[in-house]
Amino acid sequence: MKxxxxxxxxxxxxxxxxxxxxxxxxxxxxKDVAKGNWSISxxxxxxxxxxxxxxxxxxxxxxxxGSELLTINSNDFTxxxxxxxxxxxxxxxxxxxxxxxxxxxxxxxHPKFINLExxxxxxxxxxxxxxxxxxxxxxxxxxxxxDGMMYTLHGRAQNTPVSKLVVxxxxxxxxxxxxxxxxxxxxxxxxxxxxxxSISYVPGSKEFTVHDVVTNKGDYTKDFQIIYHSNYxxxxxxxxxxFVAPVREISPFNDYAKDGLKTWxxxxxxxxxxxxxxFNVYPYADANGKTQVxxxxxxxxxxxxxxxxxxxxxxxxxxxxxxxLKQGYVTGLEPGTSFAYxxxxxxxxxxxxxxxxxxxxxxxxxxxxxxxxxxxxxxxxQIQAIQGNQETKVVExxxxxx
Numbered sequence: 488m489k490x491x492x493x494x495x496x497x498x499x500x501x502x503x504x505x506x507x508x509x510x511x512x513x514x515x516x517x518k519d520v521a522k523g524n525w526s527i528s529x530x531x532x533x534x535x536x537x538x539x540x541x542x543x544x545x546x547x548x549x550x551x552x553g554s555e556l557l558t559i560n561s562n563d564f565t566x567x568x569x570x571x572x573x574x575x576x577x578x579x580x581x582x583x584x585x586x587x588x589x590x591x592x593x594x595x596x597h598p599k600f601i602n603l604e605x606x607x608x609x610x611x612x613x614x615x616x617x618x619x620x621x622x623x624x625x626x627x628x629x630x631x632x633x634d635g636m637m638y639t640l641h642g643r644a645q646n647t648p649v650s651k652l653v654v655x656x657x658x659x660x661x662x663x664x665x666x667x668x669x670x671x672x673x674x675x676x677x678x679x680x681x682x683x684x685s686i687s688y689v690p691g692s693k694e695f696t697v698h699d700v701v702t703n704k705g706d707y708t709k710d711f712q713i714i715y716h717s718n719y720x721x722x723x724x725x726x727x728x729x730f731v732a733p734v735r736e737i738s739p740f741n742d743y744a745k746d747g748l749k750t751w752x753x754x755x756x757x758x759x760x761x762x763x764x765x766f767n768v769y770p771y772a773d774a775n776g777k778t779q780v781x782x783x784x785x786x787x788x789x790x791x792x793x794x795x796x797x798x799x800x801x802x803x804x805x806x807x808x809x810x811x812l813k814q815g816y817v818t819g820l821e822p823g824t825s826f827a828y829x830x831x832x833x834x835x836x837x838x839x840x841x842x843x844x845x846x847x848x849x850x851x852x853x854x855x856x857x858x859x860x861x862x863x864x865x866x867x868x869q870i871q872a873i874q875g876n877q878e879t880k881v882v883e884x885x886x887x888x889x
Contacts, residue, residue, distance in 0.1 A: 517650075525542070527656075541559050573668075715821060763808040780793055
């Protein structure tokens with residue numbers, strides 16, 4: 488996908504300047520602000536110590552008509568986000584290594600072209616191609632008809648354009664770039680959840696941090712769920728690739744996944760006829776709740792890692808979809824508050840959390856691109872330090888039936 492970067496006058500979007508940061512508001516529905524095509528660079532900001540640019544582009548044609556793509560680039564490390572799709576992460580590329588995958592969905596589909604209730608609640612798949620998708624926040628998991636409504640696959644957040652979009656750049660080292668978007672899941676009589684989703688990146692580094700704050704803006708206690716559906720294909724995913732994590736317990740999601748328990752740590756190459764296979768994982772963590780997981784290629788010189796806190800995200804879904812390259816050769820490492828069962832099952836098993844009126848909760852994840860054997864080995868050592876001598880319990884039966 489080629490993106491044309493159109494540079495506009497910086498002052499047109501410059502809104503505030505503090506002692507620490509410069510802030511640019513690109514979208515604000517309350518103030519009727521929609522800047523559209525916009526860009527800024529380190530030179531524009533008078534920063535010489537680091538080289539970077541940030542660009543927002545309005546896409547044209549096909550089902551991506553009107554979708555916005557925000558790109559952060561520094562030293563050939565590129566992060567692409569879509570404010571139109573819940574500030575999801577489209578892809579991350581650095582050192583010739585991609586964090587992302589090749590979906591048959593090859594456009595950044597605008598939500599106006601998606602009917603979440605189509606295909607018996609699977610319409611979400613019509614836009615699914617991101618490296619990281621927020622599944623939630625009102626509900627997540629597989630589609631189910633219950634309570635007089637359709638709980639569609641993986642919730643609404645990823646198909647909700649942000650109501651506010653703000654870019655901040657620290658004016659002193661380390662010149663951290665932060666992109667923040669406000670996701671509103673507001674429905675009369677049903678939901679009033681608002682999430683400030685953000686991604687922060689330090690120019691020159693090979694990692695970035697996702698930090699989301701979810702608030703119940705209503706007057707009644709409400710459920711919430713989240714799964715950070717983080718997806719990877721080639722060149723990291725390949726035959727012999729490995730999932731490395733400090734695992735306390737693993738079980739199959741369903742009967743089909745039972746056959747994969749013996750090889751849950753490794754991957755097949757592209758395999759025609761391979762249906763998706765999911766495992767439920769309870770990770771170990773250190774004394775502060777910190778844990779981390781990794782996907783690495785067979786040679787151990789390319790990888791990607793996710794660090795998160797089990798006090799916020801206590802479970803992880805491991806999704807294997809090693810189908811053909813054209814069909815979607817991909818795996819998902821998915822920290823969450825819940826597993827991917829329908830919300831009805833997650834409620835029964837007491838994994839659905841609640842927010843009181845006015846209450847907020849937050850989630851922080853750090854994603855790392857691991858380039859070279861030393862980086863992969865160091866990350867693996869950190870995981871092993873969490874696992875220590877603790878055993879992994881393999882449960883052979885699914886914990887629930889859909």
